[in-house]
Amino acid sequence: MEEEKxxxxxxxEQALPVQELPTDIPAEVRQKLAEDLNxxxxxxxxxxxREAEKEEANDxxxxxxxxxxxxxxxxxxxxxxxxVKLREVTEEEQPADLAELLEELDENNRLxxxxxxxxxxxxxxxxxxxxEARDDLVNAFSDVELVSAIEDMSLDDAAxxxxxxxAGVVKxxxxxxxxxxxxxxxxxxxYPESSAxxxxxxxxxxxxxxxxxxxxxxxxxxxxxxxxxxxxxxxxERNRLLGVVSARSLLLSDLNHAHCGHHGRQRRHREGxx
Numbered sequence: 001m002e003e004e005k006x007x008x009x010x011x012x013e014q015a016l017p018v019q020e021l022p023t024d025i026p027a028e029v030r031q032k033l034a035e036d037l038n039x040x041x042x043x044x045x046x047x048x049x050r051e052a053e054k055e056e057a058n059d060x061x062x063x064x065x066x067x068x069x070x071x072x073x074x075x076x077x078x079x080x081x082x083x084v085k086l087r088e089v090t091e092e093e094q095p096a097d098l099a100e101l102l103e104e105l106d107e108n109n110r111l112x113x114x115x116x117x118x119x120x121x122x123x124x125x126x127x128x129x130x131x132e133a134r135d136d137l138v139n140a141f142s143d144v145e146l147v148s149a150i151e152d153m154s155l156d157d158a159a160x161x162x163x164x165x166x167a168g169v170v171k172x173x174x175x176x177x178x179x180x181x182x183x184x185x186x187x188x189x190x191y192p193e194s195s196a197x198x199x200x201x202x203x204x205x206x207x208x209x210x211x212x213x214x215x216x217x218x219x220x221x222x223x224x225x226x227x228x229x230x231x232x233x234x235x236x237e238r239n240r241l242l243g244v245v246s247a248r249s250l251l252l253s254d255l256n257h258a259h260c261g262h263h264g265r266q267r268r269h270r271e272g273x274x
Contacts, residue, residue, distance in 0.1 A: 021083055022116070026144050029115055036112050042079055048109060049075045069093055071104045074113060087118055095121075099128035107136050115145070123152040134161065138169055147176040155184050205233040209242055214255040220247070 021030050052072035056062045062070055069089050077086040090098055090113075102110050102125060114122055114137060126134065126149055138146060150158045150173050162170050162185065174182050205223045207216050216233065224230040233250075235243045 022087065022118075024119070025115065026148075028142055028144050032142070033112065033115050036108070037078070037081070045075055045079045045109070048106070049079060069101065071101065074101065074105070075109065078109070078112065083116055086113070086116055087121075090117055091121055095124035096128045098125040099133075103130060103133045107140075111137060111140050119148070119152060123149065127153060127157050135165075138165065143172060143176050146172060150185075151177060151181055159185055205230055206236045207233050207245060209235050209237060212255070213250050213253045216245070216250055217255075 021033055025033065049072050052070070052075055056070055056072055062068055069092075073089075074086070077083075077089070093101070098121070102113060105113060110133070114126075117125070126137070129137075138149075141149065146169070150162070153161070162173060165173075174185070177185070205220050207219055211219065220230050220233065231247045233245045233247065235245060
């Protein structure tokens with residue numbers, strides 16, 4: 001088997017000692033990384049490195065630039081547990097180029113590398129990723145990571161991201177974000193006007209269109225303890241917003257009046273129901 005040629009850069013990598021996980025990574029995320037970087041995972045990584053090297057063997061661009069950050073080099077830094085060096089080389093990359101490189105990794109390796117990046121580097125690269133890659137990351141994120149990613153983005157970028165996210169993910173963000181971030185995001189969210197995802201509060205009273213006024217009061221009493229407001233209720237069907245009902249209109253109605261939806265006004269302006 002032909003001996004691998006050692007460039008000065010590769011010699012430097014091999015000389016680096018095993019490094020501890022960066023201290024600025026939240027404890028919850030550090031625990032997940034420790035699990036993902038155990039001995040068995042490292043063996044799997046070595047196989048990923050070999051496959052990546054085969055892919056790159058005939059890549060003329062890689063051959064022409066021995067210092068180019070490639071998939072195999074990035075994975076080697078993980079195998080060697082050279083986390084500080086990994087941060088250094090990723091900081092040198094343009095965010096769009098780093099995002100493209102991360103997308104070349106499989107879902108598990110992408111998540112591990114992303115968790116090791118400096119916060120600002122991760123945020124910038126995240127903004128350039130494809131919807132599919134970002135969805136994969138978001139679905140694997142803990143609440144701490146999800147809110148951190150959103151709050152570190154510009155409000156416009158965060159709103160654009162959330163606009164295409166499932167309602168459950170949006171709800172997680174709104175529940176965990178600061179009130180200021182939540183309110184700012186909701187002003188910018190560009191949901192279809194009939195989408196329940198654009199509601200201004202993460203916890204709200206849901207009513208169904210076929211409810212009587214009496215049924216509505218029962219729902220308010222049941223949900224009201226956890227809701228941010230009981231004065232405005234939302235008529236929802238399959239997570240689509242059909243209309244808005246004020247508690248005042250319900251109080252002034254016959255308890256046996258059928259169809260709660262008759263009281264609801266269709267939401268025409270997103271900011272009109274703060």
